[in-house]
Amino acid sequence: MTTRDFLETELKKVIFALYKKEIDFEVTAEERFGDYAANAALILRAGNPKEVAQKIADKLRMSSAFNKYIEKTEVAGPGFLNFWLSSAALERDFGILDRKFAKKSGKINLEFISANPTGKLHIGHGRGAFYGDALSNVLAYAGHSVEREYFINNSKESAQIKELGKTALGEGTKYLTDYVAAKCAAQSAKLKKLSTSWRIKTHKLKTDLYGEAGFLLAGEIQKDNKKFIERDLGIKFGRWYSEEGELRGKKVFEKTQAAFKKEKLVYEKDGAVWLKTAEFGDDEDRVIVRSDKSYSYFLSDIAYHADKFRRGYKQVIDIWGADHHGHVKRMEAAKRMLGWKGEMKILISQLVTLKEGETRKKFSKRAGNVIYLADLLKEVGIDALRWFFLDKALNTHMDFDLELAKKQSAENPVYYVQYAHARISSILKKVKRKKGAKKQVAIAGLRHPAELALIKKLVRFPEVVEDTATDHQVHRLTSYAYALAYAFSVFYRDVRVLDSGENEAARICLIVKTQKILKTVLGLLGVRAPDEM
């Protein structure tokens, strides 16, 4: 139990004893007004907040456990309760700050990137990629069981795969980038064979050939993308889910359709089958089977999600690009219609706007101003790239400026954090040479302001993880990492570790722990923690 949890519990008890009420107050970490602040008296609505706060404070002070961990309590401002931690509290929190989180029950499925296999990943994919990776890291660290999943839109029936096939056979130009052209050339023998055998089997439709050719090419593109994601981006997936292989041809579509039909949730119009999503919160009804009898993307997505929920996750998280935001309502409608058990959370990653000088351009493949993630990676390096994307909230529009990104690769705060880590390594190397790093010792004797600031920053770590696992605001981690590195840098300037007499052992213990947390946070972000820079 951390001191924040302890404070919450004590406050709850006291408030109930005094007012017979349970309220949703908050204990927040503070810097200016003590170490923690509670707004309980302000939202209690039981008279003058200042007087209420004072009554609560007096009652709290009657507990010996409270007095052991809280050195000072103060009523301030409009009625806040401010608390200062005792050294006993710091010692305790310091001791457990890198403990393992208790395993939480149930499994979370997190699907992200899922780029269409029609070309290389561009910078828009970068956001979802790094965010998804970091989020699953945090969730796992916080004790959740997480499965990472990547959906491959490679169905031979899908219009885009057919378009890709058309291009592959030299009959179209959609998705035709230099990269795709090169892929086509490399696969020309197989494509030709495919085309020849199709001519023999005359009962097959031309669009079937496009589907086959597109599927073939998509497989090759996907191979490249997978390699890039795993090797260059350092992102691992537990499951690569192939639409063609695992969804199509397995009667999932028929079953899903039948379920809708049974509940009278579909109707036919203009030769197509429509789903009554408008009755379940969507703006209009949607087609699930086209008039040519092929299945729409929407039905495919429903079937896919039905499959996810069938696998029994407590929570299914999707990270989609902003261009998919229109799908959220219909997906939620489908969930209600089919009564899927479990939570579904769809996170939308806002678009990246390309900035060139003073003008903002729409970032799109068609405008020809696409920037590939691979090129950007080459330009700025993986650590700066990850930080660049992870530093910003998912739902803010990003103004992407290539010059800025290049510049930030040289002056990225990520190096500041890594630098702090490397400095600690450097000190510890010298310690080892002398007598070997000490094991855990009491740090309660450390009294220098820079030491206290560092310890206080460190003990926040479990809260940061817990909060991030709850609200998914991954950018909190970069802020924390930077703040921790800053606290260390100030400490480093003001306090000497080596040859510092009776405090040396405690200080070594402090920096060992600091290094461990820095490394852990960087690890959650997927950034390296170097020993030398």
Place this chain on the structure above:
RNA sequence: CUCCCCAUAGCUCAAUGGAUAGAGCGUCAGCCUUCUAAGCUGAACAUGUAGGUUCGAUUCCUACUGGGGAGACCA
């Protein structure tokens, strides 16, 4: 026309309805015989407009302005 997201310092971004709105970059002024100066210290600079809810609004609600996205039997 309808729906969604966004608007905070010169620039890129923070701030579960809280107290004196924070960082980085840039600008200006300082600090290296001492565990890595990729560092530290200081200065200047900000909540688009108008209302509303609240003890308290950058945050919630309404309207407006500006920017981006979506509105296919594409995915």
